[in-house]
Amino acid sequence: MTFAGFRKALHQLDKIRYRPVLLLKIARAYGRTLLLRRPTLRICEFSITAECQSRCGFCYASRFHRPGAEPLSVEEIRSTWQQAKALGAFSTVVFGGEPLLHPRLLDIVGVLEPRKHIVTLTTNAIGLTEDLVIELKRRGVFLLNLSLNSLDPELNDRLRGYPGHHARVMEAITLCKKHGLDVFLPVATAKPYWQETLRIVEFARRQGVGVTINLMCAMGRAEGKHAELFDDTFWRELRALYDTNPGLRSDYDVNLDLRIGCPAAFEKIHVAPYGDVTGCSMNPVSFGNVRETPLAEIVARMRRFHHFAKRHPSCIVAVDRDFIETYMDYAAGFASLPYPVEANPAYGREAGEGVTPAVGQCSPPAVQQGTVGRQQVVVRAEEGACV
Numbered sequence: 001m002t003f004a005g006f007r008k009a010l011h012q013l014d015k016i017r018y019r020p021v022l023l024l025k026i027a028r029a030y031g032r033t034l035l036l037r038r039p040t041l042r043i044c045e046f047s048i049t050a051e052c053q054s055r056c057g058f059c060y061a062s063r064f065h066r067p068g069a070e071p072l073s074v075e076e077i078r079s080t081w082q083q084a085k086a087l088g089a090f091s092t093v094v095f096g097g098e099p100l101l102h103p104r105l106l107d108i109v110g111v112l113e114p115r116k117h118i119v120t121l122t123t124n125a126i127g128l129t130e131d132l133v134i135e136l137k138r139r140g141v142f143l144l145n146l147s148l149n150s151l152d153p154e155l156n157d158r159l160r161g162y163p164g165h166h167a168r169v170m171e172a173i174t175l176c177k178k179h180g181l182d183v184f185l186p187v188a189t190a191k192p193y194w195q196e197t198l199r200i201v202e203f204a205r206r207q208g209v210g211v212t213i214n215l216m217c218a219m220g221r222a223e224g225k226h227a228e229l230f231d232d233t234f235w236r237e238l239r240a241l242y243d244t245n246p247g248l249r250s251d252y253d254v255n256l257d258l259r260i261g262c263p264a265a266f267e268k269i270h271v272a273p274y275g276d277v278t279g280c281s282m283n284p285v286s287f288g289n290v291r292e293t294p295l296a297e298i299v300a301r302m303r304r305f306h307h308f309a310k311r312h313p314s315c316i317v318a319v320d321r322d323f324i325e326t327y328m329d330y331a332a333g334f335a336s337l338p339y340p341v342e343a344n345p346a347y348g349r350e351a352g353e354g355v356t357p358a359v360g361q362c363s364p365p366a367v368q369q370g371t372v373g374r375q376q377v378v379v380r381a382e383e384g385a386c387v
């Protein structure tokens, strides 16, 4: 147990102190984890759409698109959330793609029962209106994550591929403050932009808003950008920053077991737009699809995967070279992410339960399709990654 972890846990509790049902759920989750020593899900995130109006140069979600497939319906999200709750989940983040572009966003927020759970949205803020802020607050959402990459408008908008994005975030901060919604600024950071990140941390402190630091992961448009990734030395610097700054938060920081490290599969899961379940939104590897398999079964399978079971002390998608080179880099061969874990030959060797994907002949330039189990696989044949 670390003192920093305990402090972060209290920081979270402070946000929800007026919600007795939620407090009870949280107390039960801590009890199960710390007293009964049973792994308990804390958070189930949903990427509800692959659509976005920005073109961030580093976006991991840029390959969520799956032509011809329907994203999970509101009913499917409701059912998945009910199953996640049965595993202990009391918290969710809604993102995408850009969640505000989803035509049934408010219905989705509704089925996540924001008055009884911690329901937050991560958005680029471009489509955030005053009416929407008021409506989200009325339904029980008390915190919005507004993504920002730099305080320099020109640099920020270039990184985010959307002219005027910086201005929209500044307006959105003002709107949220006006209507009493808490704000966190998620910053996707990489080595070249570390100083920008520190400036945002200082800005957030002055503004009285929080910051979430997302370490750049090599997925989607950031695929293969290993030189910009962080290492263990950097991880220690980051920890020092967190320990001296209570307004900084990350998901690996608020674990129920009060340890700092990767929560994937044990405390956290992510459901991608078409129902694939991954350890977090930045992990391109799916362990099953909620349209085909009960969530509890998928989660049990995930917990047997050695990269999750080792409970990495930092972040497997941004820091763990073994995972990045074996599982993240392998994603390059797929037109749509996440890809089924069985499609990776390393999984067959490591878990003893992988199968060879039936993708057929890979003759360029066609994109090949096949199935692994009952999941559809689309392989970019021109990349030569077919097996």
Ligand SMILES: C[S@@+](CC[C@H](N)C(=O)[O-])C[C@H]1O[C@@H](n2cnc3c(N)ncnc32)[C@H](O)[C@@H]1O
Pocket: 052, 056, 058, 059, 060, 061, 095, 096, 097, 098, 099, 122, 123, 124, 125, 146, 147, 148, 186, 187, 188, 189, 214, 215, 216, 217, 218, 219, 222, 282
């Ligand atoms: C994929 S976006 C979806 C939500 C919304 N469109 C937005 O940008 O806030 C979720 C968060 O992930 C961050 N992000 C995107 N690509 C990333 C990457 N390769 N590594 C780390 N964070 C990333 C974004 O900046 C954003 O804060």
Ligand code: SF4
Pocket: 052, 053, 054, 055, 056, 059, 060, 061, 062, 096, 097, 098, 124, 160
């Ligand atoms: S990070 Fe968000 S805003 Fe940027 S392209 Fe990806 S989904 Fe869109």
